[in-house]
Amino acid sequence: MEEEKRDILIIIPAYNEEKNIGNVLKQLKENIDEENTDILVINDASTDKTADVVREYGCRMVTNIFNLGYGSGLWAGYKYAREKGYKYVIQMDADGQHDVCNVKQILEKLMIPGEDGRTPDIVLGSRFMKGMEPYPTSALKKIAYVIFRFMIYLGTGKKIYDPTTGLQGLSRDAFTFYAGYKNFDDKYPDANMIMQMLLLGFKVEEIPAVMHVRTEGISMHSGLKPVVYMFRMFFSICAVWIRIRIFGIKR
Numbered sequence: 001m002e003e004e005k006r007d008i009l010i011i012i013p014a015y016n017e018e019k020n021i022g023n024v025l026k027q028l029k030e031n032i033d034e035e036n037t038d039i040l041v042i043n044d045a046s047t048d049k050t051a052d053v054v055r056e057y058g059c060r061m062v063t064n065i066f067n068l069g070y071g072s073g074l075w076a077g078y079k080y081a082r083e084k085g086y087k088y089v090i091q092m093d094a095d096g097q098h099d100v101c102n103v104k105q106i107l108e109k110l111m112i113p114g115e116d117g118r119t120p121d122i123v124l125g126s127r128f129m130k131g132m133e134p135y136p137t138s139a140l141k142k143i144a145y146v147i148f149r150f151m152i153y154l155g156t157g158k159k160i161y162d163p164t165t166g167l168q169g170l171s172r173d174a175f176t177f178y179a180g181y182k183n184f185d186d187k188y189p190d191a192n193m194i195m196q197m198l199l200l201g202f203k204v205e206e207i208p209a210v211m212h213v214r215t216e217g218i219s220m221h222s223g224l225k226p227v228v229y230m231f232r233m234f235f236s237i238c239a240v241w242i243r244i245r246i247f248g249i250k251r
Contacts, residue, residue: 125209
């Protein structure tokens with residue numbers, strides 16, 4: 001029997017999120033149009049019961065034998081979306097920080113043409129747009145956000161308030177490009193990928209998003225990891241600009 005084709009794929013990378021992912025999947029099931037939306041969990045070699053929870057909710061799942069990291073999980077999701085013919089991808093975290101109410105808002109933004117007649121290729125769910133309630137974060141991360149915002153503006157002329165958000169919606173053009181070889185950073189895909197897509201002419205928009213603070217489990221940016229991440233991202237953003245502006249790499 002031929003599988004029914006849907007337009008929207010929600011990608012959720014997950015590593016040891018048994019305490020959080022069940023509530024995320026439950027809320028998604030209650031709020032999305034299941035007739036036109038699939039949920040794909042990339043289980044990144046979790047050692048807890050993440051896989052069992054996903055099976056309970058009947059969602060699609062890809063399980064890595066080895067832990068490959070957050071970026072690799074997203075990349076696998078993009079390739080899956082490309083091969084299955086989806087029109088839109090929504091990526092969100094498994095830890096409950098991204099409220100499911102954002103999915104509808106991001107999809108609507110992806111489908112509405114702007115004044116230039118173009119629909120967005122990427123829609124970012126932002127924690128830090130003007131007029132929003134302050135989102136609690138560490139001093140080190142605040143410094144990183146300021147630096148990355150400035151670098152993106154300096155390199156592209158575009159103001160991005162939340163350059164590290166993991167809550168994003170992508171058009172088929174965008175996730176198909178990401179699915180290609182070496183078009184996506186499979187380690188730390190954040191501000192560097194926003195810089196890349198803007199420089200390559202993709203249309204990137206940002207909307208306010210409802211987000212929550214993690215209450216269970218351990219963040220992938222815990223301990224000294226934010227320091228390593230900050231330096232790596234700085235040089236990665238510079239490398240992206242050089243590769244495209246100096247060496248003329250195109251889409």
